[in-house]
Amino acid sequence: MNRSTLLLSALLLAGCSSAAQGAPNTAIATQSGPDHPAAFHDAPPASDPVLDGAPPIVPAVAPSAVARAPEPVAPPVVQKVQARFSCDIDIDRTSSGIRVTPVVRAHKTLSGEYSLVITKSGAGGSSDISQGGPFDAAHGERVRLSTSEFSMERGAKFRAVLKVRAGGREVCRDIVS
């Protein structure tokens, strides 16, 4: 009885100590990334019976932690740029037709380029207008990029597309027809 008790307690002790040894490994700095290569090398071989039993969950956790990392970084940047800049195509009727005025408004000083393409078709004829160039917008300033005026007879149709680029990418677009 005593022998068996001793044996049992010895086994328990051995199990506890091996679990305690395995615990740091379960931190699995080893598997979570290359930030801790030393820990990776220090990890016991996979054939270690203690590791096999101890932390089977950890490897599944680490990749999910890695996958979660880039999520919060990317979206806010995009939303930030879009929220700080707006562009519109203003349409005014004139005595001879329609005036198209592309405007931008930036909530901080911004430089960029714009392109405006207008196509108009009607009985009187068709018009294709393409405008583009650089612009500078001061903080809170509403900048008129250009004006285009053309005749609009009855039944005529038009479509205007404004694209604004800043920092090497498109930051705003507006389409009116």
Next chain:
Amino acid sequence: MLNARLKLASLAMIAMVGAGAAEAQGRYDRYGYHAPKAAAVDVQQSGRGNGAAVSQDGPRNAAAIRQDGVANTGMINQTGAANDATIRQYGKNNDASISQVGDNNVACVVQVGRNLSAGVVQEGSGLSAGVVQTKKGSYAIPGRLCALDPANRGYWNRIGVKGY
């Protein structure tokens, strides 16, 4: 005679319709030439089957196309800054084009009649040229006269041509 009166009446109507639309263009005065202050396009067409195309790449370019009649086509290409181009065509099957590459150039093409074709190409800066074409012939005019409207009284005298 009646035909001439009709022509004059139509030109007068065109002048009324287009009045005040060309303020975005550059202008000459006693102090010299004043380039356009902002990018602007003005296309006015009446009649049927006319076609206009304008392409601008750069700041403060101004382009205007006025066409009255049938199947006239006008095309303006501007690359650079503060260029000023005007096309006016009255009649049928006329074709005009202006190409400007550079800065502060002034050009115009005026055509009255049928089946006329004219073009101006400017490559450089500070250039000025105008072409007026009728069935009577082609005439070169200085850029400072480009702002004048053929529909206005005295136009032909101002440019030194007996009329169309």
